Amino acid sequence: MKIVLRWPQCNEGYSGPEPRPVILDTNVVLDMLIFDDPLVPPIHELLAEKKVRWIADQAQRIELERVLEYSQIAPRVAFYGKTVAGVLAAFDAAVEYVPEAQKIRFTCTDPDDQHFLDLASAHKALLVSKDKAVLKLRKRVAQYYGATVGNMVEYSVVETSKTVDAVESIAA
Numbered sequence: 001m002k003i004v005l006r007w008p009q010c011n012e013g014y015s016g017p018e019p020r021p022v023i024l025d026t027n028v029v030l031d032m033l034i035f036d037d038p039l040v041p042p043i044h045e046l047l048a049e050k051k052v053r054w055i056a057d058q059a060q061r062i063e064l065e066r067v068l069e070y071s072q073i074a075p076r077v078a079f080y081g082k083t084v085a086g087v088l089a090a091f092d093a094a095v096e097y098v099p100e101a102q103k104i105r106f107t108c109t110d111p112d113d114q115h116f117l118d119l120a121s122a123h124k125a126l127l128v129s130k131d132k133a134v135l136k137l138r139k140r141v142a143q144y145y146g147a148t149v150g151n152m153v154e155y156s157v158v159e160t161s162k163t164v165d166a167v168e169s170i171a172a
Contacts, residue, residue, distance in 0.1 A: 003135055005126055005150035007046060014124060014146070021125035022052040025116050026060070026067050028128050033090050034080050042155035043128065047094070055123060056095040059115040064091060098123070106140050109133040121145035128153060 014020050024032065024043070031037035032044070046052045067073055068084045077084060100115070101122035108114045110133040117137060120127035124146035129135060138149035 001132075001135070002152060003138065003150040005128065005148060005153045007042070007051065007153060007155045010126065010148050010150070014148075016124045016146075019050055019053045021055040021123045022046070023055060023060075023116055023120050023123075023125050023127045025113065025127070025129035025131055025134065026063050027130045029060075029064055029091065030067070030073070033087050033094075034077055034082050036080075039152050042153040045155050046153070052126065054095045055098050055119070055125065056091070057098055057100045057115065057119055059100060060095075060119075061088070061091065061097075063112065063115075064088065104141065104145060106137050106144075108137060117141055117147075117149075120147035120149065123147075126150075126153075 011020055022043070028040075028043075032040045043052075047054060065084070065088060068077060068087060074084075077087065098119070101118040103114065104118050104121045106117070108117055110131060113129070113131050113134050116127055116129060116131075116134060119125065121141050121144075125148075127134070127141075127147055127149045128151065129149065130151050135149060135151060141147040141149060
């Protein structure tokens with residue numbers, strides 16, 4: 001199931017501090033820092049253009065460190081010419097650490113993913129997750145906490161009406 005966060009439309013109605021926080025679940029972090037997944041470039045672009053800021057808490061870093069040691073992940077880290085220390089250093093350099101958030105009223109069926117929902121809800125963040133248990137709660141966290149949850153990001157530059165008018169007058 002694709003739940004696409006289309007930027008900038010997914011940011012409409014957001015009223016918190018700019019740039020809007022984004023939280024990436026562990027699988028998306030692996031895709032971004034190790035595997036160069038083709039769905040990751042829009043996130044890179046948004047971060048590079050400072051349209052979003054990547055936030056994380058210590059629980060996320062601890063989970064990432066644990067996952068990097070999994071027997072099915074560790075060989076792939078090496079295959080891509082990375083090290084656990086290097087991936088963790090890249091993570092530390094890229095994220096803005098924030099305090100752990102209080103648990104929200106909704107409980108994720110995957111306890112390891114609860115902190116992603118809690119943090120996204122506390123910061124009205126975009127949350128990019130591939131986890132079905134997280135995605136199931138997307139409507140509730142949007143309605144009650146203002147967080148926006150999806151499993152992929154699309155980024156398109158929106159033309160302003162002035163730009164469209166200028167292009168139309170040149171073409172005429």
